[in-house]
Amino acid sequence: MDKFAIVGPARISGQVKISGSKNSSLPILAATLLFNQPVRIKNLPKVKDINTMISLLKSLGSKVILSSDRRTAKIYNKKKLKTFASYSLVKTMRGSILVLGPLIAKYFKSKISLPGGCLIGARPINYHLDALQKLGMNYILKDGYILAKSKGKLKGTMIKFPKISVGATENTIIAACLAKGTTTLKNCAIEPEIKDLTNFLNSAGAKITWKGRICKIIGVNSLNQTDYSIMPDRIEAGTFCVAATVSRGNLDILNFDGRIIKTELDLLKKFGAKIKVNKKKISIKGPKNLKSIKNIKTKEYPGVSTDMQSQLMVLMCKANGKSSITENIFENRFMHVAELRRLGAKINVVKNRATIQGNTKFVGAELMSSDLRASVSLVLAAIASNGKSLINRIYHLDRGYENIENKLRKIGVKIKRLKK
Numbered sequence: 478m479d480k481f482a483i484v485g486p487a488r489i490s491g492q493v494k495i496s497g498s499k500n501s502s503l504p505i506l507a508a509t510l511l512f513n514q515p516v517r518i519k520n521l522p523k524v525k526d527i528n529t530m531i532s533l534l535k536s537l538g539s540k541v542i543l544s545s546d547r548r549t550a551k552i553y554n555k556k557k558l559k560t561f562a563s564y565s566l567v568k569t570m571r572g573s574i575l576v577l578g579p580l581i582a583k584y585f586k587s588k589i590s591l592p593g594g595c596l597i598g599a600r601p602i603n604y605h606l607d608a609l610q611k612l613g614m615n616y617i618l619k620d621g622y623i624l625a626k627s628k629g630k631l632k633g634t635m636i637k638f639p640k641i642s643v644g645a646t647e648n649t650i651i652a653a654c655l656a657k658g659t660t661t662l663k664n665c666a667i668e669p670e671i672k673d674l675t676n677f678l679n680s681a682g683a684k685i686t687w688k689g690r691i692c693k694i695i696g697v698n699s700l701n702q703t704d705y706s707i708m709p710d711r712i713e714a715g716t717f718c719v720a721a722t723v724s725r726g727n728l729d730i731l732n733f734d735g736r737i738i739k740t741e742l743d744l745l746k747k748f749g750a751k752i753k754v755n756k757k758k759i760s761i762k763g764p765k766n767l768k769s770i771k772n773i774k775t776k777e778y779p780g781v782s783t784d785m786q787s788q789l790m791v792l793m794c795k796a797n798g799k800s801s802i803t804e805n806i807f808e809n810r811f812m813h814v815a816e817l818r819r820l821g822a823k824i825n826v827v828k829n830r831a832t833i834q835g836n837t838k839f840v841g842a843e844l845m846s847s848d849l850r851a852s853v854s855l856v857l858a859a860i861a862s863n864g865k866s867l868i869n870r871i872y873h874l875d876r877g878y879e880n881i882e883n884k885l886r887k888i889g890v891k892i893k894r895l896k897k
């Protein structure tokens with residue numbers, strides 16, 4: 478298993494180009510199952526989760542031709558695809574559940590493994606199943622699989638999600654595209670990735686409109702050929718902004734509209750960063766001293782993203798004074814705390830709230846990655862540490878950050894991948 482060796486402290490400076498969004502690519506790739514016509518998806522990030530989703534599409538019978546740089550996929554669906562998604566594939570990437578909506582909408586049946594939980598939480602899919610059931614899907618759970626069927630086409634209806642869920646919103650929008658009649662979804666997630674999915678589907682002739690958290694989908698018979706480029710990854714952009722902030726750095730984030738992460742950038746300004754934003758670039762300068770922020774609470778978009786929580790905690794460790802962060806989305810998303818303590822952080826966790834003492838002088842240590850975003854917070858902390866850190870199990874990082882070591886090296890970080 479590969480490791481990262483990082484020698485800190487480093488001052489980040491220069492420019493970084495953001496890759497395509499993992500969390501936009503996954504639902505869009507899943508949605509290609511709806512198509513009879515060829516679809517070309519561009520600006521895919523070269524990360525493991527995308528490879529997994531492409532393997533899943535191929536296992537279902539899609540023909541996927543990747544460009545030499547693996548950033549563009551041309552996808553052809555034969556008339557009849559398979560509708561079985563195995564545990565071996567689904568267990569490696571929970572986002573696989575997003576193939577359920579398109580398969581049931583197009584082929585009226587699917588046998589797909591339950592995704593199971595992960596380190597950050599139980600990750601149930603009840604909202605997905607309930608919504609698809611309201612559209613006309615019947616299912617039983619047997620031997621760890623969802624055996625789903627529908628009597629012909631799904632039927633449009635009104636559905637109100639009991640809780641805001643990114644995946645359930647995506648699965649249901651995709652399924653509703655081919656339903657008979659109109660579907661109105663209420664209490665939807667409105668993350669930018671869902672708007673990217675909407676733009677992709679509408680570019681192929683779907684009829685999806687939004688009003689706040691209400692999404693209306695008028696079912697169509699089929700979708701047309703389309704060519705679509707994935708939006709840049711807002712969590713990668715946010716992560717690099719934290720890297721500049723924690724290291725008194727000076728960084729330009731290229732090809733990214735900073736307005737999409739206004740909430741997080743406003744927080745970085747409160748920490749003391751100087752930030753200029755336009756629709757093509759973010760220029761960020763980290764402060765000499767980081768101010769503490771009393772309490773940050775993660776919330777659904779446009780609130781503070783849970784996927785930025787662990788990165789923000791690194792800033793709190795270095796800030797002058799006490800801060801706290803409350804994780805409101807997932808029940809176990811503090812896996813990074815024990816590792817940050819190994820670097821010298823003073824953090825106390827009670828239920829879903831972490832209190833951080835601040836003024837930490839991180840000293841390099843050997844660390845263990847856990848989930849994707851916890852792992853990147855260890856990289857950020859190592860950059861701000863005195864001495865060498867060794868980060869184990871960086872396959873977690875490879876799931877969602879493309880070429881992170883080369884991007885970091887180019888902006889001044891002493892980082893090496895040790896292949897085991």
Ligand code: EPZ
Pocket residue numbers: 499500501503572598599600601602603604605606640641642643644645666783784806807808849850877
């Ligand atoms: C998506 O996960 C993202 N993943 C996550 O990013 C992100 O953290 C999350 O949205 C929240 O923004 C992808 O887009 C591939 P949810 P998702 O459904 O869809 C509960 C990363 O690091 N819930 O919005 O699974 C759930 O347990 C990943 O890139 C149910 O109870 O998130 C959670 O507590 C991590 N029943 C909350 O809702 C359901 O049926 C929000 O989950 C569905 C969700």
